[in-house]
Amino acid sequence: MSTLNRLDSIRAIAERKVDEFYADRINAILGPIAPLHARKRALATADLIDDKVDQLAVLTNAAEQDKVVMAIDASRREAKARVRLGATSANVMAIVADLH
Amino acid sequence: MKMLCCHDSVGRISNVIFEPIPESFVEHYDKIGLLHVMFDNPDNLSALAVASLHYVSVGQITMRPDCPAVVTVEGRAINFADVPADGTVVAVLDKGTEFERRESVSDKSMELDEAGAVHILVDSPWPYLQGVYDVDVE
Numbered sequence: 001m002s003t004l005n006r007l008d009s010i011r012a013i014a015e016r017k018v019d020e021f022y023a024d025r026i027n028a029i030l031g032p033i034a035p036l037h038a039r040k041r042a043l044a045t046a047d048l049i050d051d052k053v054d055q056l057a058v059l060t061n062a063a064e065q066d067k068v069v070m071a072i073d074a075s076r077r078e079a080k081a082r083v084r085l086g087a088t089s090a091n092v093m094a095i096v097a098d099l100h
Numbered sequence: 101m102k103m104l105c106c107h108d109s110v111g112r113i114s115n116v117i118f119e120p121i122p123e124s125f126v127e128h129y130d131k132i133g134l135l136h137v138m139f140d141n142p143d144n145l146s147a148l149a150v151a152s153l154h155y156v157s158v159g160q161i162t163m164r165p166d167c168p169a170v171v172t173v174e175g176r177a178i179n180f181a182d183v184p185a186d187g188t189v190v191a192v193l194d195k196g197t198e199f200e201r202r203e204s205v206s207d208k209s210m211e212l213d214e215a216g217a218v219h220i221l222v223d224s225p226w227p228y229l230q231g232v233y234d235v236d237v238e
Contacts, residue, residue, distance in 0.1 A: 001207055001211050002205065004205075007213055008213075010194070010201075017198070
């Protein structure tokens, strides 16, 4: 007789859904020109921006964005930990439902 | 309304044409070797109903037989009996939700770790209809 593990299979789906949910939030924070911001950050970090006021603004904005992204990532990891600890498939489904 | 049913060598109906059926169609089908049979369709079934629920056996439109599989539940075990050789069994969990998933079942019995509803699909060789079973394990 084979065994179908409802909890394990739902947990795998739930972990993916948690990642997708938080990835959307992180992408929204980074915005549509994230590569440009990343490039400016790299230049500012390497002290390659002539305008020092602009350089400071770039680094300040980058640091603020990092804080927000790290906070979202902390929530993501906390949600995934709860998914991994869920004792029943109903528990796991409820964790995903609570994300929205 | 009468219909002309085109079919393959195992009786699978590929398309139907309602009356009036041009004689040239029949001649053309004969010419290219496309098998066909006339069906009186006394119950005025739709083309889809005829093609999906029937087949051609010995030159006659015939109901496809029901899936012979028997699905029973004992506690958290689901038992599958009389699944035809070459038949396949799929268990669908959390059907209709964002967590829906399909698991192939190869054994005659399957046990679940949790109680809940399970949607079972049994596909048997032609011409059997697909077997659909909704069970609850406790």
